[in-house]
Amino acid sequence: MPKDSEHNGPKHVAVIMDGNGRWATNRKKPRLFGHHAGARRVKEIVRACPDVGVKYLTIFAFSTENWKRTQTEVAGLMKLFRRYIIREANDLLAEGVRVRFIGDRVRLDEKLVALMDQLELLTSQNDKVHLTIALNYGGRDEVARATQRLAYDVQAGKLKPENVDEETLPRYLDTHFLPDPDLVIRTSGEARISNFLLWQSAYAEYEFIDTLWPDFTKDIFGEVVGRFGTRERRFGAVLA
Numbered sequence: 001m002p003k004d005s006e007h008n009g010p011k012h013v014a015v016i017m018d019g020n021g022r023w024a025t026n027r028k029k030p031r032l033f034g035h036h037a038g039a040r041r042v043k044e045i046v047r048a049c050p051d052v053g054v055k056y057l058t059i060f061a062f063s064t065e066n067w068k069r070t071q072t073e074v075a076g077l078m079k080l081f082r083r084y085i086i087r088e089a090n091d092l093l094a095e096g097v098r099v100r101f102i103g104d105r106v107r108l109d110e111k112l113v114a115l116m117d118q119l120e121l122l123t124s125q126n127d128k129v130h131l132t133i134a135l136n137y138g139g140r141d142e143v144a145r146a147t148q149r150l151a152y153d154v155q156a157g158k159l160k161p162e163n164v165d166e167e168t169l170p171r172y173l174d175t176h177f178l179p180d181p182d183l184v185i186r187t188s189g190e191a192r193i194s195n196f197l198l199w200q201s202a203y204a205e206y207e208f209i210d211t212l213w214p215d216f217t218k219d220i221f222g223e224v225v226g227r228f229g230t231r232e233r234r235f236g237a238v239l240a
């Protein structure tokens, strides 16, 4: 296992977990069957993080656009999230995982929001792996909500417009407690970012992997993360 000082792999990996529906359809099963398989994979990947030197894992569980799916699928996913929190809370606590949620909670069911709050509080002292779950999350929505909060602070005299710079907005984003992602992985062969961490991924590397999310094993995760160290990141500069 790499020590922090010699680790040049990604510290923060963000994942767009795509392909659950196709995985289920390929097996002639309902889409929710794929989401359940996807949830089991989430557990495996979170557990694998310390072994591959990933300290921050951010996963896209439900987007602001996902409400357009059928009522059955949306309700099934919401139930799955509630069950995941209830069932996994103790293991996450014991395994040193700090869980936080990003996204707009206003549209989410009260019972689910209460469970999210409880899990955040329960795991708040953990520091081994920081798992951030994006739920009712959209990058543009996040920037719009952040801008609104920033505008209110200007109106209240807490912030001067002339002092607004690149460092200001990130303090208002849902992710204010996170470093920017170094690597964004999307499974299932689609090469799109789908409104995920738009501001934060300005300098991230992207990996688009053909594997469907329910088939994305910890070995594949390790391989993708391992490849990262071999890339040269210049952040726009020219290296000598």
Ligand code: FPP
Pocket: 017, 018, 019, 020, 021, 022, 023, 035, 036, 038, 039, 042, 060, 061, 062, 063, 066, 080, 081, 084, 133, 188, 213
């Ligand atoms: C995308 O696959 C997946 C989702 C919209 C849901 C992601 C949810 C999980 C992996 C469930 C578990 C998550 C947690 C946090 C317990 P898709 O349905 O778009 O697949 P398709 O493109 O093949 O239709």
